[in-house]
Amino acid sequence: MTIGRIKGGLAGKILRVDLETGKLWTEETRPYAERWIGGRSINSFILLEETDAKVGWENPKNPLIFGAGALVGTLTPGACRVSVETKNVFSNGKGSANAGGHFGPELKYAGFDHVIISGKSETPVYLWIKDGKAELIDARFLWGKTTFEAEEILKREHGSLRIRVATIGPAGENLVRGSGIVFDRSKVAGGSGVGCVMGDKKLKAVVVCGERGLIQVAEPDQFFRAVDIALKKVRQSPLSEMMRKKTLAGRFSDPTSPNWDFLISARNGQDDFWEMEKRIKLTNSTTGFPKYRKSISACFMCPVGCMPFSEIEEGPFQGAKGEGFWSNTIMDAVRLDITDPQGMIKAWLLANELGLDTDFVTSVISWAYECYEMGLLTQKDTDGLKLEWGNVEAFIELIKRIAYRQGIGDFLAQGVKAASKQLGRGSEQFAIHVKGQDSIEPFRVPKGWALAVCTSPVAGRHLRGSTAGGERFGPKNVTFDAHTYEDQLKNVVWQSLTKEMEDMLGICVYVGTWSGAYALEPSDYVALTNAAMGTNLTEEELFLIARRSYNLEKAFNTLHTDWSRVDDYPPQRFMEEPVKSGPYKGYRCEKENWDKMLDQFYELQGWDKETGLQTRATLVNLGMEDVAQKLEKGGRLKN
């Protein structure tokens, strides 16, 4: 099924780059958009179509794909996101990450909706895209530079403050598995090791400048009406109000908030409860992280604004300044038992500067802290560092060592799965990863959150369907209990599909359907898409495309890995060790209940219960016969 002729919203071209030969060429976006709309779904389709299952992530044939969402570059609120797809360095399954900022729209104004990069360069290069033209430029002078330095130099080099830079740091260059691609210094496409793939290709940066490009919408009157309705909704959303007062991390500023019960996992998952005095110390408005907040900023076209700009003016971390202290920063601090807000600000800025995914470093470092506690790692192994819970100096030092692969950093740079396998001696038991990818997520208390983290196409990360209670997740006006197994499924599926829509359109979840936004809904996405692109979609049809897109990702994982039902369980620790303290003491993921939940989840998705694999009937019903054929050829389709 195609969705009809696309008449607006797109820049119109896809840029293809072969780093091996240096050849660059373009193709039309429209044929792809007429089936997949844009953004992540087009990325996923190209990745599935063009990557052989035998190709590993480090193979030159593994493409690295950037794609701005279909509504990015228009006046749609929150439309700024760019998706990055490649093979996942932790598993060779679907690698997928996403970032906001100003890069996505700039790419479209420069004339391109997507950039597909294949091959490997022999020497470092960067890709310069300006007003419909692109070239590869020698980047030897940038190699070794941090993301902040690289951005600064490139802006000077091209004589413009308005260029937008997506770059890797030393971590990506050194093939640290958890490296991200850093956009505008602070927005990181972090998961799946996308920065590691970019480093392996010797591509230091993608730099865009679009001074002349025009994005047109098909039906301007209709579009502006839809924008006015959407803007009103977003401006009035309770989440917008909260963000403007407190920023994203501010949702943890009330130490009695339910976030503290649902969203944290302490000391590498030893417990899912954090003591009140520690919460207050980290988040208190006079001595905690809000004290260092100087201003708040927003991504392109975002009416919410969630990015704090922090500056530390005294103490050991004096001079540290920049964007980034989010709710994940709190989750990271809890995981390492750190109560020093200054140290956490410094650590986050450093991770951005060196091009690291903070979830990755937190996960692998908290595992190392636990190894140290158990005596499996000693000061001899750590070159004198005391990896004790709460030690923020050691955390910061380890971030540096991981990025530059120095000493123990080289060992940790491979991620917890490989590191624990190498260390052995029972350390595998508390190596927290899902399908190989490091994870800092809570599993035992919010069951819908955990289910989505385990079944997510990118594995181990939230955002792909995670829910934690009916007041902030799932469709509007639906209440459900976050703690039960039974209540989660429909909401998890709904949430994962709306996320697919948001990624194909390039809209941020915080103006959308996730985590208490309750601003834009699928009906708004339909109105905005139809007006901008000139389509005639219904809400059901948009859900159908989202379901297909989700199934594309599943099919990629099925073909490129040997995953089956057993891989959709939470890490062993959370099935065996219960929560030790707090209101949810005793909670764990019971296998029997998890099995029931998985059965129902597969049933809702139309997948085979025994193996978790897709079935022919489901794919044919979705109009994805071509994907069914691929799976059949690979021997991974259920009848």
Add this chain to the structure above:
Amino acid sequence: MFRCHRPHLGKQRGEKTVGMRIVRNSKRCYGCRACELACSYHHLRAFSPGGGSIRANKDHWTGRIEWSIDSTCDFCRGEQEPLCVRYCSYEALSVPER
């Protein structure tokens, strides 16, 4: 003369905007550049931030936003109010009451 293509904005050409100036409050600005985008639509009937009269640049080292408005600004002649003001979600731009 640019004509408003959006009757729902209730265009009263020239009546309210001519002779006004746009007041900027840097402290309120979040740097989302909705003003740039809306402005470009007024001039080009398409979205292209470089094609408008207003520019908002963020300084990464200080977190501050710097604005400039060039001489092509016609206070959105033909629109009910300047589009940069209308689409600013942070009340950083305004037109003074007459």
